[in-house]
Amino acid sequence: MSKRKPYQREVSSKWWLAQAFYSKYMLREGSSIFITLYSLILGWGVFRLSQGEAAFNAWMESLQHPSAIIFHFIALLFAIYHSFTWFSLAPKAMDIWLKGKPLEDKLIVSGHYIAFIIVSVFCLVVIL
Numbered sequence: 001m002s003k004r005k006p007y008q009r010e011v012s013s014k015w016w017l018a019q020a021f022y023s024k025y026m027l028r029e030g031s032s033i034f035i036t037l038y039s040l041i042l043g044w045g046v047f048r049l050s051q052g053e054a055a056f057n058a059w060m061e062s063l064q065h066p067s068a069i070i071f072h073f074i075a076l077l078f079a080i081y082h083s084f085t086w087f088s089l090a091p092k093a094m095d096i097w098l099k100g101k102p103l104e105d106k107l108i109v110s111g112h113y114i115a116f117i118i119v120s121v122f123c124l125v126v127i128l
Contacts, residue, residue: 028081031079031081032082034071034074034078035075035078045059087112094108
């Protein structure tokens, strides 16, 4: 066996702060933690709903706490950031060709935003 030690480059724990691209990437990946927690909170609400009106009302009351409101606000900001970054990645995932030419990236992204607005307005109309 060789006694040589292979070269291992030292990597700082703050490597992702060196470039804006990596910082945005890490922020988007970190946002998934808040999105996951928010999903679990909603799942817990469905579970409490299955237990009856009193349990569901207690869950709803717990969401009125200031820390829950702050958490939901932060989760909303991360969800918006997450959505914008996913929409900007859509042209890389959708390789659409029309008449032998690739569709422009801005048309794909704007199509996603238009669909998002239509679905959001529809949901608001149904809820209200």
